[in-house]
Amino acid sequence: MDFLELVRRRLQAGDEVFFVMIGEGELSDEVDAFIDQHGLTNLRRIPFLNNMAPLYSIASGLIMTSGHEGLPIVILEALSMGVPVLATDVGDIRLVLERYQSGLVVPEFGNIDTLEKSYEEWIRNLASYTSKAHECAPDIRNRFSSETIARQYAESWEKAIREFAPLEAYAGKS
Numbered sequence: 001m002d003f004l005e006l007v008r009r010r011l012q013a014g015d016e017v018f019f020v021m022i023g024e025g026e027l028s029d030e031v032d033a034f035i036d037q038h039g040l041t042n043l044r045r046i047p048f049l050n051n052m053a054p055l056y057s058i059a060s061g062l063i064m065t066s067g068h069e070g071l072p073i074v075i076l077e078a079l080s081m082g083v084p085v086l087a088t089d090v091g092d093i094r095l096v097l098e099r100y101q102s103g104l105v106v107p108e109f110g111n112i113d114t115l116e117k118s119y120e121e122w123i124r125n126l127a128s129y130t131s132k133a134h135e136c137a138p139d140i141r142n143r144f145s146s147e148t149i150a151r152q153y154a155e156s157w158e159k160a161i162r163e164f165a166p167l168e169a170y171a172g173k174s
Contacts, residue, residue: 001027003065004034004043005112006119011042017123019063020055021045056081061126063119064088067109071096076144079103082137084129086122088115100140102133 007019021031024047035045049055052074062078063086070091078085079096085103087093097103104125106118122129142148 001030001034002110002112002115003063004031004038004040006063006065006115007040007043008034008038009112009116010119011038011040015042017042019043020059022049022052022055024048052077053081056083059083061086061103061122061129064093065106065115066090069093076140079133080137080141080144082130082134084122084126084133086119100132100136101129102136103129 010017061084065088067090075085079102088109089105089107094105097105104122106115108114
């Protein structure tokens, strides 16, 4: 709902920005009612999108206002396509955005004024964030690829087996 309030405020401010909202969940009815009630002509809501790549190819940025994410796949997908991110400071989002300098973290969740100020700063610096996002996209794709993650899991399990298997050999012996 914070995202929708941001969209409403940007419409009232006369911004020419057009927003797209993807997803459907438990707040869908409330979201649709808010859109209708406030006449958000600067927003298109798409309940489900199977392939986000075409949208990323034309998007100027991704805004994530969730308060309950660890490190959303959608952020990694966007960054891997060179799309800069504005996101709330939850989970490991800050670590990734600061590491790759390809977006901005909203320092306070649930405060619409803070979100709007962060959005305005993000927009002012969007060219720089976009440049960094394009620059780091190959590294993001490599760092968070399924192959890399699978290898890290395998290495982790192999290390645990090496370290703890000898302990099991002594378990049960007196």
